[in-house]
Amino acid sequence: QVQLVQSGSELKKPGASVKVSCKASGYTFTSYAMNWVRQAPGQGLEWMGWINTNTGNPTYAQGFTGRFVFSLDTSVSTAYLQISSLKAEDTAVYYCARDGYNFWGQGTLVTVSS
Amino acid sequence: SYELTQPSSVSVSPGQTARITCSGDVLAKKYARWFQQKPGQAPVLVIYKDSERPSGIPERFSGSSSGTTVTLTISGAQVEDEADYYCYSAADNNLKVFGGGTKLTVL
Numbered sequence: 001q002v003q004l005v006q007s008g009s010e011l012k013k014p015g016a017s018v019k020v021s022c023k024a025s026g027y028t029f030t031s032y033a034m035n036w037v038r039q040a041p042g043q044g045l046e047w048m049g050w051i052n053t054n055t056g057n058p059t060y061a062q063g064f065t066g067r068f069v070f071s072l073d074t075s076v077s078t079a080y081l082q083i084s085s086l087k088a089e090d091t092a093v094y095y096c097a098r099d100g101y102n103f104w105g106q107g108t109l110v111t112v113s114s
Numbered sequence: 115s116y117e118l119t120q121p122s123s124v125s126v127s128p129g130q131t132a133r134i135t136c137s138g139d140v141l142a143k144k145y146a147r148w149f150q151q152k153p154g155q156a157p158v159l160v161i162y163k164d165s166e167r168p169s170g171i172p173e174r175f176s177g178s179s180s181g182t183t184v185t186l187t188i189s190g191a192q193v194e195d196e197a198d199y200y201c202y203s204a205a206d207n208n209l210k211v212f213g214g215g216t217k218l219t220v221l
Contacts, residue, residue, distance in 0.1 A: 044215040
C-alpha cells in the first residue's frame with residue numbers, strides 16, 4: 001500500500017536550518033510528483049510548491065523562494081524540504097503529498113523558538 | 115487572480131444539506147479539488163475534477179461547478195463530517211492554490 005512517512009518533529013532556534021524528509025513506499029517514486037504544503041498553527045493550508053521526481057526540477061510558490069529548497073534522493077524514494085535561516089513565522093506543520101493528493105504524509109511539526 | 119475565496123464558516127443541523135462554495139477566476143478554466151481536514155490529521159481528498167469522488171468517500175459528498183464558482187455539497191450531513199474544508203485548484207505556470215478554508219459545524 002502507498003505510504004508517505006515523514007520525519008519527526010523538530011525544535012530549532014531562529015537562524016538555524018531544518019531538513020524534513022518524506023519517504024515514499026508502495027509505488028514507483030518517480031511516477032508521481034511530490035507537493036509540499038504548510039499549515040501554520042490555527043491557519044489554513046498553503047501550497048508551497050512541488051518537485052518533479054523524474055528530473056528533480058522544483059517549482060516554488062510565491063513566498064517560498066530563497067530559503068526553501070526541495071530535493072530528492074531517488075535511491076531511497078525520499079523527498080526533502082530544507083528551510084534555512086529559520087524564523088518564528090516558519091513554525092508550522094509541513095506535509096508532503098503525492099501528486100493527485102490521494103496520499104499525504106502524516107505531517108512534520110517544525111517549531112522555531114529561542 | 116490566483117485567489118480562491120471560501121466562507122469562513124458554515125453551520126447545519128445533522129441530516130441537513132451543507133453547501134460550501136469556492137470562488138476564483140481560475141475555476142473557469144481549471145478543475146477543483148476539495149479536502150476535508152479534521153483536527154490533528156492530514157487532509158483527505160473528497161472531490162477531484164470538480165465532481166469526481168475518490169473511492170471510499172461516502173456518496174453524500176458531491177461537487178459541482180458553474181463559471182468561477184465550485185460547490186461542495188454534503189447531503190444529509192453527519193456529525194462526523196464536522197471538519198475544515200479546503201478547495202484547491204491549479205493556476206497558470208504550474209502554480210497551485212488552496213482556498214482559505216471553511217469550518218463546517220454540524221450540530
